[in-house]
Amino acid sequence: MVDVRFENVRKLYGRKVAIDDISFTCKEGEFYSILGPTGAGKSTILKMIAGIEPVTSGKIYFDDQVVNNWPPHERDVSMAFESYNLYSHFNVYDNIAFPLRAPKWKLNLTKEEENKKVTEIADFLGIGKLLDRKPQNLSGGQKQRVSLARALVRKPKVYLLDEPIAHLDAKLKFSTQTLLREFAVNYGSTIIYVTHDYREALALSDRMMVLRKGKIDQIGTPDDIYHNPQVDYVGMLVGEPPMNMVDGILVSRNDKTFFKSGDLFEFELSEDSAIKAQKHAKNEDNNLSVRLGIRSEYIKVSDQKISDNSFQLPVYAVAHEAESTVVTFELDNSFLHSRISRGKGYDSCRSSEKVWLEFDQENIYFFEKNVEISKA
Numbered sequence: 001m002v003d004v005r006f007e008n009v010r011k012l013y014g015r016k017v018a019i020d021d022i023s024f025t026c027k028e029g030e031f032y033s034i035l036g037p038t039g040a041g042k043s044t045i046l047k048m049i050a051g052i053e054p055v056t057s058g059k060i061y062f063d064d065q066v067v068n069n070w071p072p073h074e075r076d077v078s079m080a081f082e083s084y085n086l087y088s089h090f091n092v093y094d095n096i097a098f099p100l101r102a103p104k105w106k107l108n109l110t111k112e113e114e115n116k117k118v119t120e121i122a123d124f125l126g127i128g129k130l131l132d133r134k135p136q137n138l139s140g141g142q143k144q145r146v147s148l149a150r151a152l153v154r155k156p157k158v159y160l161l162d163e164p165i166a167h168l169d170a171k172l173k174f175s176t177q178t179l180l181r182e183f184a185v186n187y188g189s190t191i192i193y194v195t196h197d198y199r200e201a202l203a204l205s206d207r208m209m210v211l212r213k214g215k216i217d218q219i220g221t222p223d224d225i226y227h228n229p230q231v232d233y234v235g236m237l238v239g240e241p242p243m244n245m246v247d248g249i250l251v252s253r254n255d256k257t258f259f260k261s262g263d264l265f266e267f268e269l270s271e272d273s274a275i276k277a278q279k280h281a282k283n284e285d286n287n288l289s290v291r292l293g294i295r296s297e298y299i300k301v302s303d304q305k306i307s308d309n310s311f312q313l314p315v316y317a318v319a320h321e322a323e324s325t326v327v328t329f330e331l332d333n334s335f336l337h338s339r340i341s342r343g344k345g346y347d348s349c350r351s352s353e354k355v356w357l358e359f360d361q362e363n364i365y366f367f368e369k370n371v372e373i374s375k376a
């Protein structure tokens, strides 16, 4: 296994910038996820590592060797494609065995050795009974697991997995995710894992990158990404409901700093919060304008005034879930969601009722405005 390092890598398709000067290192043996929306450039990164797309500029290293000019077969990577790429005239067994037989890897396995490897990975992924079938007789989820088995059957320097479980139903997704984690721990090599599902990235990764429009928003552990988002987009990408974003202004009165948004929404910032807020505030129309972020579980809702820092808003909607209730408020250009764990707040409120809200100031964030927020 190797470290994979990007140094100022750019990739253009014609005049379209797909990857815009990114640098990162995925360490040897690491489970490293690339999380981002469709079109972010995730697959392009994997294809450049595999050597099936050339880089436009910059360098890709495996350990301390620049691999830019290495052909794919010299890079010794193994890739699973979202689109499966199965050989339709081969059965499942032969599809999975394919990389073991490829002359370029010079494995020269006996039939028994090959059979052991194929059945082991197929059983591991729960497709051991499908080995005689042709791809056209498989469901999408089965094809996806065959594609994954084919990628995992051989131990390369780096595994490149491109949305390998995106097409599984929720239950299989969860169990396969668990298997992947187990695979990484037991058979581990460097794994670079692409997904647009933040849950997968948080659950699987040692570290992860958030990629948007060919640029890196943040790199960190799942814990960093969830609890310490550096960019508004990262907060909004991760979590259910996503992190609330409220655009407002900072107002000073009697040596105190208040955060104000619209007519109803105003509360005093703690000293720490005020310092953080000022750091990200921008002068806009003679106001200090800033974006506040808070996760839904850190907004308290009550039918009574909670503290001097609480304020009142009318309830827009209420949704009861198994373990909690989500109460939604309407703001000028967004919605605000509060998640109340069962029995931990005023979860019996109704639409249009005026209730008291309080923000947990230990858990609020401030951002520069990077992305548009909307009610959609």
Ligand code: ADP
Pocket: 013, 014, 016, 017, 018, 036, 037, 038, 039, 040, 041, 042, 043, 044, 045
């Ligand atoms: P992701 O995998 O994150 O969805 P991709 O890496 O597939 O993103 O694509 C990144 C951007 O590059 C997109 O805007 C996409 O349309 C463009 N792109 C990808 N492949 C090609 C190609 N072969 N030719 C032209 N544009 C491409």
Ligand code: MG
Pocket: 042, 043, 044, 162
């Ligand atoms: Mg892709």
